Amino acid sequence: MTEQVDGAGGAQNRTSVERRGDRELVVTRTFDAPASTVYRAWSQPELFQRWWVPKSVPGISLVSCDMDVRTGGKYRLEFSAGGSDTMAFYGRYLEVVPNERIIWTNDEGEEGAVTTVTFEDQGGRTLLTFHEVYPSKEALEEELQGSAVALPEQLEQLDELLSSTGE
């Protein structure tokens, strides 16, 4: 279950995901670039939308992506799963410190999480931490149950894709 995946450039950078306590999801990953570069790829909409929805997830696309990444700014992402239905995700940036961290709300649901992403410069490489805190244990359980049912089928093809990267 812990297959090593070669990142671009052959770097052995593993994505780690864990549930912490009752209400938190934490994802970490190291990138071979300074924090300022990784931050730009996250905070500029034209770059962000190229990677946030994996190309490999069948039939899902981002139809619009508005991000005003500054403290007090708003964002709105609209996804389409084919057909005419779109699903919107939106919220506000609570705190933005360029090259260091972005904190935003997830307002599309009843009990949205607050998400923090931090960029930690480590001598030319960057440790990225994506940290989602749910308002209650129940809110996280709901997310857990919902996506455990919904996502695996969508992502099965990713397995093949990821195990075949790096030739």
Next chain:
Amino acid sequence: MVQYLHPPLDLSFAALSDATRRGIIDQLGRGDASITSLADKFQMTLTGMKKHVQVLERAGLVVTQKVGRVRTCKLGKRGLKAEAEWIETHRKLFEARFETLDEIINEMKQEGSGD
């Protein structure tokens, strides 16, 4: 978080939209149980519990088996290891995202924009 809704999944979402039903899944994650003992645990009538279990059964989250006069419930394939699956699902999703992000970062570095 991105979730994709498809008609076959609606049953599951409906099944899990109720706190008691999520509690039942949770309970069955700790071990199989009869309808009677579940009704006791959640302080409801046998009829009420049967209805909840039926909804979960239709969504494939629970399977039941009647032996003699006792109907035992256990997690169906889908209800199993929800947590492990959830972690794994997120890992795959982020891994895929970050693969592409690596490519973009490499482009940026080659453009000499990595300072």
